[in-house]
Amino acid sequence: MEDDTSRSLRRRRFLATGAAATVGALAGCNGLPGGGGDGGDGGDGTVSLSSFRGSGPLIENRASLSGTRIADLPDLSGELTIYLGGGEGGLYRDLLATFSQIYPDFTARPREGGTAQLANTIIEEGENTPADVFWAVDAGSLGAVDEADMAADLSSDVVESVPEEFHPTDRWVGTAGRARSVPYNTNALSADDIPDTVMDFPETEALTEAMGWAPTYGAFQAFVTAMRLIEGESATREWLQAMLDSGVTEYPDEFLTSNAVADGEIGAGFANHYYALRVRSARSDAPLDLAFTSGDAGALINIAGAAVVQGTEQSDLAENFVRHLLTVEAQEFFATRTFAYPMIPGVPPVGGLPTIDELNPPSIDLQELANVEPTLQLMRDVGVL
Amino acid sequence: MSREDTGVRRAVDWLRDAAVSPTREGSNPLVAGVAVLVAVTVISPLLWLFLRAAAVGPREALSILVTPSTVDVFVNSVALVASVTGLSVALGVPLAVLTVLSDLPFRRFWTVALSLPLVVPSYLGAFAFVSAFGPRGELAELLSPLGVTVPTVYGFEGATLVLGLFVYPYVFLTTRASLLSFDTEQLEAAQTLNHGFRSAFRRVVLPQIAPGMTAGALLVAFYALSDFGTPAIMHFDTFTRVIYVQYNNFGRGTASLLSIQLLAVTALVLFLESRLGDAGGDGYGGGVVGTDSPVASLGWAKVPALAFCALVAALTLVVPVAIFGMWLLRTGPGYASAGIGFQWDFAINSVYVSVLAAAGTVLAALPIAYVSARSDSRLARLLERSTYVGYAVPGIVLALALVFLGANYLPWLYQTLPLLVFAYVVRFLPQAVGSTRSSVMQVDAKLLGAARTLGETPRGAFRRVTLPLIAPGLVAGAALVFLTTMKELPATLILHPTGFTTLVTYIWRVQEAGYYGRAALPALVLVAVSALSMILLLRQEGDDG
Numbered sequence: 001m002e003d004d005t006s007r008s009l010r011r012r013r014f015l016a017t018g019a020a021a022t023v024g025a026l027a028g029c030n031g032l033p034g035g036g037g038d039g040g041d042g043g044d045g046t047v048s049l050s051s052f053r054g055s056g057p058l059i060e061n062r063a064s065l066s067g068t069r070i071a072d073l074p075d076l077s078g079e080l081t082i083y084l085g086g087g088e089g090g091l092y093r094d095l096l097a098t099f100s101q102i103y104p105d106f107t108a109r110p111r112e113g114g115t116a117q118l119a120n121t122i123i124e125e126g127e128n129t130p131a132d133v134f135w136a137v138d139a140g141s142l143g144a145v146d147e148a149d150m151a152a153d154l155s156s157d158v159v160e161s162v163p164e165e166f167h168p169t170d171r172w173v174g175t176a177g178r179a180r181s182v183p184y185n186t187n188a189l190s191a192d193d194i195p196d197t198v199m200d201f202p203e204t205e206a207l208t209e210a211m212g213w214a215p216t217y218g219a220f221q222a223f224v225t226a227m228r229l230i231e232g233e234s235a236t237r238e239w240l241q242a243m244l245d246s247g248v249t250e251y252p253d254e255f256l257t258s259n260a261v262a263d264g265e266i267g268a269g270f271a272n273h274y275y276a277l278r279v280r281s282a283r284s285d286a287p288l289d290l291a292f293t294s295g296d297a298g299a300l301i302n303i304a305g306a307a308v309v310q311g312t313e314q315s316d317l318a319e320n321f322v323r324h325l326l327t328v329e330a331q332e333f334f335a336t337r338t339f340a341y342p343m344i345p346g347v348p349p350v351g352g353l354p355t356i357d358e359l360n361p362p363s364i365d366l367q368e369l370a371n372v373e374p375t376l377q378l379m380r381d382v383g384v385l
Numbered sequence: 386m387s388r389e390d391t392g393v394r395r396a397v398d399w400l401r402d403a404a405v406s407p408t409r410e411g412s413n414p415l416v417a418g419v420a421v422l423v424a425v426t427v428i429s430p431l432l433w434l435f436l437r438a439a440a441v442g443p444r445e446a447l448s449i450l451v452t453p454s455t456v457d458v459f460v461n462s463v464a465l466v467a468s469v470t471g472l473s474v475a476l477g478v479p480l481a482v483l484t485v486l487s488d489l490p491f492r493r494f495w496t497v498a499l500s501l502p503l504v505v506p507s508y509l510g511a512f513a514f515v516s517a518f519g520p521r522g523e524l525a526e527l528l529s530p531l532g533v534t535v536p537t538v539y540g541f542e543g544a545t546l547v548l549g550l551f552v553y554p555y556v557f558l559t560t561r562a563s564l565l566s567f568d569t570e571q572l573e574a575a576q577t578l579n580h581g582f583r584s585a586f587r588r589v590v591l592p593q594i595a596p597g598m599t600a601g602a603l604l605v606a607f608y609a610l611s612d613f614g615t616p617a618i619m620h621f622d623t624f625t626r627v628i629y630v631q632y633n634n635f636g637r638g639t640a641s642l643l644s645i646q647l648l649a650v651t652a653l654v655l656f657l658e659s660r661l662g663d664a665g666g667d668g669y670g671g672g673v674v675g676t677d678s679p680v681a682s683l684g685w686a687k688v689p690a691l692a693f694c695a696l697v698a699a700l701t702l703v704v705p706v707a708i709f710g711m712w713l714l715r716t717g718p719g720y721a722s723a724g725i726g727f728q729w730d731f732a733i734n735s736v737y738v739s740v741l742a743a744a745g746t747v748l749a750a751l752p753i754a755y756v757s758a759r760s761d762s763r764l765a766r767l768l769e770r771s772t773y774v775g776y777a778v779p780g781i782v783l784a785l786a787l788v789f790l791g792a793n794y795l796p797w798l799y800q801t802l803p804l805l806v807f808a809y810v811v812r813f814l815p816q817a818v819g820s821t822r823s824s825v826m827q828v829d830a831k832l833l834g835a836a837r838t839l840g841e842t843p844r845g846a847f848r849r850v851t852l853p854l855i856a857p858g859l860v861a862g863a864a865l866v867f868l869t870t871m872k873e874l875p876a877t878l879i880l881h882p883t884g885f886t887t888l889v890t891y892i893w894r895v896q897e898a899g900y901y902g903r904a905a906l907p908a909l910v911l912v913a914v915s916a917l918s919m920i921l922l923l924r925q926e927g928d929d930g
Contacts, residue, residue, distance in 0.1 A: 081883060086897065111883045112894055117781070120632060121879060124785055125792035130800060130883070216617065216630050250620050373639070376630065380454040385622070385630060 047071060047102055052095075052329040054336035056281055058351040062336070066346030067328040068161065076106040076324065078317045081130050083122060085115030086137030086304070091338050095330060115141045116218060122309065123148045132312040133321060135175070137304040138218055140225075142172040143370030151307040152315060158323050162343045163356075166303050168367045174303035175325045176334035177341030179292065179359055180223050183261045183276040184268035186287040194268065194291040198298030199231065202242030209247035210267030212257045215384045219254060219272050219302060225375040227297035229364050233378065240382045255279075262286040270298075274339035277351050281339075294360045301341065301361040302369065304334075413843070417764070420752035424771045427749070427811045431648075431778060433786040437641035446642055455627075455643070462610060462623040463650065465544060469609040470602050472549030476697060477556025478598060482586075483690055485564040487681045495694045496561070497923055502701035503554035504915030506872040506889070508614025509908050510551040513705035514538055515618060523708065544619040550701050551615075552608050556601035558922075559819065562861070563597030564590070566827055582681050599658060600819045606654055607777040607815075610647065613875070624650075625779045632781055644782045651777040655770050706912070712905035727891065727903070732910050735887040738802065738877075739870040742809035743863040749810050750817035750862060757818070758825035772818050775811035780875035783811060787880060800882050808876040813869050817862030824858025825851075864922035868915050 047070045053059065076099060084092055096108040111131070113121065119141035122129050129150070136142050145151050151171035159173045166174030182194050193206040201207055214220050228236045251257040254271035255278065261269050262279045264287070276290050293299045306325055308318040324330060331342040341349050341356050348355055379385040438446070449455060483489045484496045502510075517523050518538045538546070575585035613625040624647045631640035683690055750772075757769035775783060787808055791799035798804045828851055836846040874889045881890060888907045895903035 109883050112890070113878050114897075117632065117879065120637060120785060121788050124788045125799075128792040128796050128799070216626070252618055252620075376639075380452060380627075383454055383457070385454065385627065 047329060049329055049332060051098055051101075052333040052336075054333075057284060058277060058281055058339070059336045062332075062350075063348050065328045065332060065348075067331065067344045068323075068326065070102065070324065070327045070329050073323055073327065074320055076103040076317065076320060078105070078314060079107040079109060080132045080314060080317055080321055081109045081111065082133045082135055082321075083118045083131040083309075084110045084112045084135050085118045085141060092135065094337070095333050098333075099324065116144070119144045122150050126150075127311050129309060129311070131309045132314045132318045133306060134172075134309055135304070135306045135325075137178075138222060138369070139174070139303050139305060139366035140218070140222055140369040140372060142305050142307055143367040145307060145309075146171045146367065147370065150310045152310045152312070154308060154319060154322065158319060158326070161326055163345075165361075165363070165366065166305070166343055168365050172305050172307035173322065173326070174305040174343045175322075175330075176304045176338065176343060177301050177356065178219070178272040178274060178303070179341060179353075179361070180219070180298055180300045180302075181271060181273040181276065182268055182291040182293065182298070183258045183271050183279075183288055184291060185261050185264050185266075186289050187264060188267040191289065191291060194293075196294050197296050198227070198293045199235070199239060199296065202239065202246045207246065207268060211243065211246065212249045212251055212260055212266040212269035213243070214251045214254050214257050214271070215379060217253050220270060221372055221375055221379070222302050222369045223270065223297055223300055224379060225369050225372055226300045226362060226364055228375055228378065229368060230297055230362050233374070237378055237382055240379065240384050244382065244384065258288070262288040272302075273341075273353065277339040280351075292354070292359060296362055299359060299361050300364075301356070301359065303343070303366065304340065416752050417756050420756045420768050421764075423749045423753055424768050427775050427814055428771055430783060430786040430790055430811065431774065433789050434641045434644050434648075434778075434782065437637055438645055441638035441642055449639055449642055450646065454622075455646075458622050458624055458627050458643075459646070459650075461541075461621065462625075462647075464541065465548070465616065465621065465623055466606050466609045466650075466654070468541070468545040469548045469552065470606045472545060473553035473556045473605040474598065474602055476549065476553040477601060478560050478594075480553075480694065480697065481557050481560035481564055482590075483683075483694065485561055486590075487683050487690070488687075489683060489690055489694070490687070495698075497920060498698045498702065499557060499694060500554050500919055500923060501916055502551050502697075503558075504868055504871075504912050504919055505551055505701065505705050506614070506874075506908075506911070507548055507551040507608075507612055508618060508874070509709075509892075509904075509911075510701070510705055511547045511615045511618040513708040514543070514547050516708045517704050523711065539620045541621055544616050544621040544623075547619060548609050548612065548615050550697070552605050555604040555608070556598060558861075558865075559597040559601035559604075559823075560594055562820070562823060563594040566823075597823065600823070603654070603658055603773065604776075604816060604819070607651065607773055610650065610654075610777050611779045613779060613781070628779055629781060632785065637785075640782065644778060648774065648778065651774060655773060659766065659770070706909070709905040709908045709912075712902045713909070727906050728886075731886050731888050731891045731907065732914060734885055735871055735889070735911070736914060738805065738809075738885075738887065739867045741802065741806045742813070742870040743867040745806050746810045746813050746817045746866040747821070747859050747863045750814055750821050751859075753814075754818045754821035754825055754858075758822045769818060769822065772814040776813065776815045780812060780873060781879065783808060784876040784879035787876075791880075800880070802882060802885075805877065805880045805882070808880050809866070809870050809873065812873065812876060813866045816865040816869065817859075820862040820865065821855065821858045824855040824861075828854045861922055864918050867918050871911060871915050 049065075053062070082096070093110055096110055100106055100108060111118075115136045115138050118134065119136065122131055122134060122145055125131070134142070134145055134151070136145075142151070146169060154170050154173060156170065159167045159170055162173050166177065184191075184194060188210065189206060193204070195201060195204050201211065224236060224240070227239065231239070249260075249266055251260060251269075254269070255275045257266075257269040258271045258275035258279050260266050261271075261276075262283065268291075273290060276288055279286055279288055306322045308315055308322060312318055326344060328344070328347060331344050331347040334340045335342045335347055335350055339350060341353075345356075376385060441449070480495075480499050484492050484499065489495060515538060571589050575589045610623075611625060613629050616623040616626050617629070624643055628640045628643050628647070631637070631643065753768050753772060757765045759765075787804060788799075791804050795804070832850055832854075833846050836850045837843070841849065872889065874893060877887055878890055878893060881887065886894075888911045892904045892907050892911075895907075
C-alpha cells in the first residue's frame with residue numbers, strides 16, 4: 001500500500017507533509033514477520049525496534065522493514081574510540097547509548113568534531129591515532145582518510161548489503177544518505193518554477209534575486225565538486241558566476257538557508273534534504289517544500305559512512321560495530337531520527353520522500369568528492385569563497 | 386664565518402642587555418633564561434606551519450598567494466583589523482575616562498556593565514545580532530508593522546560593529562588600569578595652571594595612558610585577525626574564514642601558506658606598534674596608584690554620557706541575553722535527544738580547564754613580563770612581542786599543529802588536559818604578559834633596594850615586596866585568560882580529552898546539528914560564569930576607590 005503512495009509522487013518533487021504521503025500505510029505493519037522482538041526489551045537478547053525509532057508527525061505508519069537485525073549479529077563487547085564527524089554527532093550519540101544499553105559490556109568513547117577536521121586529525125595523527133572507528137558525515141572525508149592509507153579493509157559481508165555506489169571501495173561503507181535538494185517557499189514559488197536541471201537555475205527568471213546558498217558548507221562544496229566532475233571546470237565556473245550575477249544570497253550553513261526559505265527571506269535555496277524536514281518537524285505550518293533536480297550535480301546523494309581505522313588493536317570489535325550500523329534497527333534510527341536516507345533497501349525513508357531508487361542521482365564515484373581542492377580554487381577564482 | 390660570528394655576538398649582546406638592565410635588580414640571567422625558554426616553547430608548535438607550507442610547490446604557492454581573491458582576503462583582513470581597532474578605541478577610551486575621571490552617576494555599575502561584553506563570545510554575539518537585526522530578524526519582525534525597515538547587518542560594517550562591540554572592553558580595561566594608576570594630582574595641577582580639562586587631558590593624561598591603550602588595541606587587533614566565527618557569520622571574507630574552509634577540505638598546505646601570510650601581517654602590526662611605542666615616551670611613570678575620585682564634572686554632558694553608556698550596554702548585553710532567552714523559551718525542533726541534552730558537568734569542566742589555563746598562563750607570563758618591564762633591551766622587546774604570535778594564529782591552525790606534535794612525538798601528552806592547557810597558554814599568553822608587565826613597571830625599584838639594604842635576599846625581596854605589589858596585575862591577567870579560555874572553541878574542539886565536554890564544545894555540537902535553541906542555556910551559563918570572574922577582576926581593581 002505504501003508503494004501506491006510513492007508511485008503517485010512526481011518523480012522529482014514531493015510534499016513534505018508526511019501525513020499526505022503516508023495515508024495509505026497501515027498502522028501496525030511495522031512488525032517484522034519472523035524477526036521477533038518487537039514486543040519489548042526482553043531479557044532474552046531480543047531488541048525493541050521502538051527504542052530506535054523517532055516520533056512526531058513525519059514518522060507515522062512506518063512500512064514493514066527487512067534486513068539484518070541486531071539479534072543476528074555477535075554481541076558488541078569492549079571499548080571503542082569513535083571519531084564522530086559533523087552535525088549528526090549529537091544524535092548519533094543516542095544510538096551509541098542505545099547500543100550500550102543493549103550490550104552492558106560495550107563502551108563507546110565518541111570524540112566529536114567537524115567531519116573534515118577529524119579526517120585531518122586522523123591523517124596528522126598517523127599510526128599513533130587513538131581512533132578505532134571513523135564515522136563521518138561526508139564521503140569526501142572518508143575518501144581522504146582512505147587515500148592517506150588510514151582505513152582498513154572491511155569484510156565483504158559488512159559491505160554487501162549496501163548498494164555499490166555507497167561503498168566505492170571496501171575500506172568504508174555508507175551508513176545513511178543525504179540528498180541534495182531545492183527547498184522552496186510555497187508562498188513565493190510553485191513547483192513548476194524549479195527547473196529540472198541545476199544548470200538552468202541562473203537563467204530562470206522566477207529565481208533571480210531569490211536563491212540562497214551556503215558556499216562555505218561542506219555539502220555545497222561537494223555539490224560543486226560533483227558539477228565540476230560532470231560538467232567540467234569552465235561550465236562550473238560560468239554557473240557560479242551566473243548565480244552570483246543573478247543575486248544569490250549567502251548563508252553560513254544549509255539549516256539557516258532552509259530556515260530563510262521557510263521565513264520567506266529567499267524564495268528557494270540549495271540544501272541537503274533533511275534540513276527542510278527538520279524545519280517542518282519544528283514548524284509544521286512552514287510554507288516549505290522540496291524539489292529535486294534530475295541526473296545532475298543538483299541530485300547528488302552524499303553519505304555518512306564509517307571506516308575501521310588502520311592500525312587499531314580492536315579491529316574485530318570495530319568491524320562488528322560497523323555491521324551494527326547497517327542493521328534494520330540502526331537504519332530505522334537514521335531514517336526516523338535524523339531524516340536521512342537509509343542505506344539498506346529494506347528500510348524506506350520518512351516524510352513521503354521518494355525512495356532512494358526513485359531519485360536520479362548522477363553517476364559519479366563518491367570518493368572523488370574528496371578532491372575538493374580544485375573546487376575551492378574555482379570558487380575562490382570566481383569570488384564565491 | 387664572520388657573518389655567523391656577528392649573529393652569535395648579537396644574540397649574546399641581547400642576552401647581556403637583558404641581564405644588565407637599567408634597573409639591575411629586575412632581570413637576573415636566570416629569569417631572562419627562563420623567559421627565553423618560555424618564548425621558544427610557545428612559538429615552537431608553529432614551526433609545523435612551515436613544514437606544511439613547504440609541501441606546497443613554490444609555483445603553486447606563488448599562484449595561491451597572488452590570486453585576486455587572496456589579495457581581496459588580505460585587503461579585507463587588514464581593513465577589518467583597522468576598523469575594529471578604531472571602533473574599540475573610540476568606544477573604550479571615552480568610556481574608561483568617563484568611568485574613572487568623571488562624576489558619571491553609578492560609575493561602579495557602568496564599570497561592570499561596560500566590561501561585561503568581553504564575556505560574550507563574539508560568535509554568539511554575532512548570532513544574536515543576526516537574529517535580532519538580520520533580515521527577517523526579531524527586531525525587523527517587531528518593527529515591520531510600524532513600517533520601519535531595519536538596515537542589514539551583514540558584511541564589512543556588520544563584522545566591524547559586532548567585533549568592535551564585543552572586544553572593545555580590552556581597550557576599556559587596559560585604559561582604565563592606566564588611568565587608575567595615574568596620579569590625578571598631576572591633572573589637577575595642570576588644570577590649576579589654567580589648562581582646561583581637554584587640554585590638560587591631552588597634555589598630561591594621554592601620554593600616560595597611551596601604553597595601556599596600545600596594549601588593549603593590540604589585543605583587539607589580533608583578536609580581529611584571528612577570529613573566525615564573526616566574519617563567517619557576518620558573511621565577510623577574511624584570512625581566518627578562508628583558512629578554516631581550507632582546513633575543512635584537506636587543503637592543509639594552502640591553509641598553512643595562508644596562515645604564514647597571516648603571521649606576516651601580525652609581524653607588520655607588531656612592527657608598526659613598536660615604531661609608535663618608541664615615539665610614545667617611556668611608558669608608565671613610577672607613580673603610586675592614584676585615587677578613583679572624579680576630577681572632571683560632566684555638567685550638561687551628563688545626560689548624553691549616560692545615554693552613550695546605556696546604548697553600548699544595551700547592544701552588548703541586553704540584545705544577546707534577550708535573544709538567548711527567547712531561544713530558550715521557544716519550542717525547539719520536534720524531537721528530543723539525550724545526546725544533545727545539557728549537563729551541568731559541561732560548565733564544571735569549562736571552569737576547571739579555564740582555571741588551569743589561567744594559572745599556567747600567569748606562571749609562564751611572569752618571567753617574560755618581568756624581563757620586558759625591567760629592561761629596554763631588544764631581547765626584552767622581542768620576548769614580549771613573540772608572545773603575540775600564538776595569539777594571532779587562528780586556533781584551528783595551532784590546534785592541528787599540536788595534534789601533529791602531540792600524536793607523533795608526545796603520545797603520552799596527546800589528548801590530555803596538559804596539552805589542551807598548553808594550547809591555551811600559547812593562545813592567551815599576551816593577555817597575561819600585558820597586565821603583569823604594567824604592574825611590574827609600577828613597582829618602585831627603590832623599595833626593592835631598601836628591602837635589600839635591610840638584609841633581604843633577592844628571593845625574599847621578591848616575595849615580600851614585589852609579589853604583593855604585582856598581585857593585582859597577576860589576578861587581572863589570570864581573570865582575562867580565564868574569560869577567554871571559557872570562550873575558546875577550535876583548540877578545545879580538537880585537543881580536548883575524549884569524553885571531556887565543555888560549554889563551548891557542547892554549544893558547537895548542538896549548533897552544528899542545527900539545534901540553536903539548545904545553545905541558549907549553555908550560552909547563558911557561559912556568560913553568567915564569566916561575568917562572575919569579571920566582577921572579581923573589577924573588585925580587585927576597585928579596592929583603591
